[in-house]
Amino acid sequence: MVTKAEKKHYDKLAQIGCVLCKHLGYGETPAHIHHIRKLGMKRSNADVIPLCSEHHLGKTGVHGLGRKAFESTYGLTEDDLLLTYCS
Numbered sequence: 001m002v003t004k005a006e007k008k009h010y011d012k013l014a015q016i017g018c019v020l021c022k023h024l025g026y027g028e029t030p031a032h033i034h035h036i037r038k039l040g041m042k043r044s045n046a047d048v049i050p051l052c053s054e055h056h057l058g059k060t061g062v063h064g065l066g067r068k069a070f071e072s073t074y075g076l077t078e079d080d081l082l083l084t085y086c087s
């Protein structure tokens with residue numbers, strides 16, 4: 001279930017474009033919404049970041065690499081991206 005407020009928030013984030021592409025200097029890339037999952041925590045409205053299909057589901061993406069490899073590959077965490085680009 002996505003509430004109206006969430007939908008609005010997601011639309012706004014999607015318009016930012018992929019935050020990893022941004023970080024890497026690739027410019028604006030159309031993005032999906034990725035939910036950051038935290039152990040033992042409820043999913044909240046704020047814990048989503050926009051990622052392009054490659055950086056989301058591709059081999060070099062957060063799901064393809066897994067969180068640990070993602071962090072060592074790019075030298076940052078999903079939370080860093082959230083705080084830097086989405087707040």
Ligand SMILES: [Zn+2]
Nearest residue numbers: 018021052055
């Ligand atoms: Zn990207």
Ligand SMILES: [Zn+2]
Nearest residue numbers: 033034035056
């Ligand atoms: Zn995802």
